[in-house]
Amino acid sequence: MIDVVNLTKRYRGDAVVEALTFSVKPGTVTGFLGPNGSGKTTTARMILGLTSPDAGRATVGGRRYRDLDFPLREIGALLNPGAVNPARTAIEHLRWLAAANRLPAARAELVIGMVGLDAAAGRKVAGFSLGMRQRLGIAAALIGDPATLLLDEPINGLDPEGIRWIRTFMQGLADEGRTVFVSSHLMSEMALTAGELVVIGRGRLIAAESVKSFVARVDSTVRVRSPQLDDLEVALAETGATVWRSGEALEVVGMPIEHVGSVAGRIGAVLYELSSQHASLEDAFMRLTGELCEYTAEAVA
């Protein structure tokens, strides 16, 4: 459980994160979406006590990160995968983390097995690929068997097999009843994993809701194919819908599929196809963050 209330961070007067409020609930994967530079990492660092907010607060299970005596037991975090001493071996890295939070040393062996790095346990991190470092970072996040996980861009540097692995892995953690908060700038990836979304743009909250309702915010398109395409186009335009040609079909925006069917019936048009084209998460995201960016640009001008 992560609660963020009115969280604000400014650097030299510029707001990087502005009055952000949302909460992340257990039992599902929550995607944290935003374009690069939208304040995702700053928000994550404020939740983790690494960056001090200028206003507001962030809590994990009701307590501020800095007030946790053994934080790794409450929340596991994956931040910059480079944050490891390269001269240390993977297992040494996990052992000092275990020692830091009074966890049995056996946890280090256990989590390194969970991420499939057993064979590389005794090797120095300096020789690790980015994908291996990501896995080590995830092992570190799991060391305290935490109820909450915060993963910042976990699929960076992973190969397709690794991406599939982490997808199932995160899903499994959420199914166990954990809170899983995953930031990404890849909408397509979140569409596959996340049930809930927190979307930000320019440090402000755009949406905090389920993937389904977020996508539904964007008008879906209705596609119609008919031999009487010209008649249909006129009839639909007269009823106020936005219509345009797309090859041998019409794309209709701003009108429910039932109404499109009724209009076709009224003029007696033969239909070859009447289908609803659902907006993808990516469409919804681009549409909503695009609006925000335009709004900000105008405000500046």
Add this chain to the structure above:
Amino acid sequence: MTGPVGSSFLMEWHKLRPLHKTSRTVIVAVLLAVSVSAAVAAAMAAGADSMTSLQRLRFDSVGTSLQGVNAAVLAVAAFGVLTVTREYSTGMIATTFLAQPSRLRVLAAKLGTHSAVALVSGALACVAAFAVGQALLGAGGLGVGWDAADLPRALGAGAIYLVLICAWGVAIGALTRSSSSAIIWLATLLVVAPVVIQILPESVVHAAGRWLPSQIGMHAMATRPDPHSFGAWAGLAVLAGYVVVTLAAGAWRMARTDP
């Protein structure tokens, strides 16, 4: 040891245990102390025949055998510096703060564990330097042996001197967050300043020289008093004062400025 404070110490101890670059500076320090002491003692023993009886009377056999300790200070200081600055340069400090969010606790743990290592290796360096130095001085009839007056004080003060230097390294590391600037500061204070002060008028040397860490260390390990110095303990107290002030500044920066 079961609370967060104890586990912070355990964390730093675990990081120290594998003997990597940082820990090697300790070994370098001990080797430097012993070899420089040996070189100084050998040189003194070689010139022993030409010494007058007054010179022999005034000769500080204990202090001479411990001269090498001052050669080890930079390595000991680097040991303290690197525990902080290496974490900032690799970004690992974020991982450390994730494991232990109280930054002052982290600093205290680094200070405690590294001071403990500095104490053990500092004591070892002093005893080894004395043993080797005496063996060589003995050849010139300048040895005093293990029952020399003030020897326990000289050895103890030498070890404490190195602990304070290590703690100063940790403090300057926390203040600068950069290995190179911290080492430059320490090299200036510990090595360059004593050389520069030599070219100043004698009155200045006598007045200002006693405040230099290297002079404090040298007089802490001497068994012949010098009127232009603090005594052994007063000198170490002055050095401890430098450490406390720097540490307060370093702790303030560590707690206030995010990594």
